[in-house]
Amino acid sequence: MKIALASDHAGFDLKEKVRLYLQGKGIDVEDFGPAAPDPVDYPDFAEMVATRVAARDADYGILVCGTGLGMMLAANKVPGIRAVPCNDTLSAHFARSHNNGNVLTMGGRLLDEAAMHRVVDTWLSTPFEGGRHERRVEKISAIDQRHHWEKKE
Template sequence: MRIAIASDHAGYDQKPGMVEYLKSLGHEVVDLGPMSAERCDYPDFADKVARCVARGDADRGVLICGTGIGMALTADKVPGIRAAVIQTPQFAELFREHNNGNVLCISGRFTPFETNKQIVDEFLTTEFAGGRHTGRVEKIMREDDPSFEGVPADFGMEG
């Protein structure tokens, strides 16, 4: 699998180890930066990874910042991306099974490296379950269509 990875300065300490870990599993890794722990802006690196995945230049993306939150917010704005902050291996499994997640955002400050490796393992080895989840993922992705006007506010309400 081809994996695009990036961090910001807060996630940089874990990135080189994660790159090596992914390579040790036999994955091709595209390191999109940064190449030092100097202060930088996470949206720039989240955008690089998300667009790489959206174009099909990588199968999945991994982003590491202080919390993962800012990276997820940025990556999710790119059409075709389903990004989330994941803090446990079980959540990574469900993210893949139920949401067909394609960009994983993890915390380099609050989650130990060993736990992040387990999270990445689940993210990369768990398949999308399909079935009833397929229609839900399609509904998520309709938000990328500029012509989609949203679900009416009274949808599903009684009265």
């Protein structure tokens, strides 16, 4: 399994803990930064991770900002991405089992290390159920395709 990982400055400390946690589990992690907790713009990092996941160069993405919300908004602009903010295990479970989420976003201001472990473990261990949920995820993809167009000059 390969995970694309990034944060902004507000999520930097938790991102570093996520990286070490995943590597300790033997998971291949591609860390897109930042390399220090200096102020950065989260959309830049969300796009890097989301692009890797959409291109299937990574199985999942994990993004950390202050709340997980800004990263979610930015990542979901990349076609094919289903980024979901999960700051608890119930959200992580349903994001994977019902919504087939492919990018996990978390809040560095909301989760301590133990809670992050629980959320990440739930996310990675929960399979997509398919069935009636497959049809719904396909409809999300269809909306994405219908409303994706190039900016006209």
